[in-house]
Amino acid sequence: MQGEESRATSYTTLAAGSDFRHELEIKRSRFITVLRRADSEDAARDLVAGLRREFHDARHHCSAFIIGPDRDIQRSNDDGEPSGTAGIPMLEALAKRETAPGAADLSDVSAVVVRYFGGVLLGAGGLVRAYSESVSSALNLVPLVRRSRLRICSVEVPHAAAGKLENDLRTANLVMAGTSYGARHTVLQVAVPDNAGAIADAAERVQLLTAGSALLEAKGTEWVDVPFP
Template identity: 35%
Template sequence: MNDTFNTIKSAATGLHREKGSRFLSFIYPVEDEAAVQEMLLRLKKTYYDASHHCYAYILGKHMDVYRANDDGEPHHSAGDPILGQLRSNALTNCLIVVVRYFGGTKLGKGGLVQAYKTAAAAAISAGEIITSTLTKAIVISFEYEAMGTVMPLLNRDEFKIVNQDFAEGCRITLECRENLYPDLKSILEGIPAVVILT
């Protein structure tokens, strides 16, 4: 199971000019559709006088949530080329918005496709692509007497202790790569003193 995905580290911007039109491109890391809508509203408010606010996004580790929007441009001439750039760079949890200021010369559908594609690529190039790792947490508890048995098994590079509470017994929250979770759970289930809480 693959537990990594490519995304953008932080927001970045690009610019493309074509026959008097300006295409300002913005890429953002986003976690969900609410974040997408928030960024769209912010850009539409900032660039209220623009001709178009075309966008595309992909969400999820399997890149299975996506949308492209032409915002009044000819069908499939803006959103799809933007989406194509996200896909060709295997990026997920990303939103690209291209804000167009019309320059007076019509570009034709082919010209629009190329302009939106180039603008989206400029935003991606301006950003930093990173590989993120999916993690999963597990919470366990055990009595103090079992600490000598449990702790050596948990102090491994693959597992990260993210929280410890020793007020009443021992309660530890561990985190590991998603694809190592079955191994961690198996190790913990093999220790009679350990109770898996989540």
């Protein structure tokens, strides 16, 4: 999804890594929430399929996901709960999540709530609250990152100088986007905002740090994870 052209230049998503799990017990029912970063519908549905196998004896495996920088793919499923009491509240918990004051931009996230029925009926309102709270509580604890479309720039330096330059670039708060090695040189990549001013500032920084011996070359744009300040 991220390779396609989009209107958005940044959004918030889960930090890369393993699934995040959180459990609530409400009136003897267990609600196990699993969050996973997913950038396609197939990836989101894979989470549901895997949890159906893992929790094969659970009564419900309700799901919701939002995909894409523009959040244009949004789906939910009640999986046997009364219509509108599970998937939609879960989706709203994702869609309305404020990642900064006044900003709701969470995307590329799949949520599944596995429910083990505890014998006490919750009613429609109780189910809506339970599924919404399950996702919201998990989101309170999960690490998030900014996903930004940045201009990738590269600088080529001798191997012996690469370590110090990389450290200096990090100290200058530039986002490192990869390293490759040739026979005689190391190529460091940095990611900067996609505008002429930011690219010029980064180029000047490289000139200063290398005493004019290295040049920064602008390449294409990529989606890059940027930690929250």
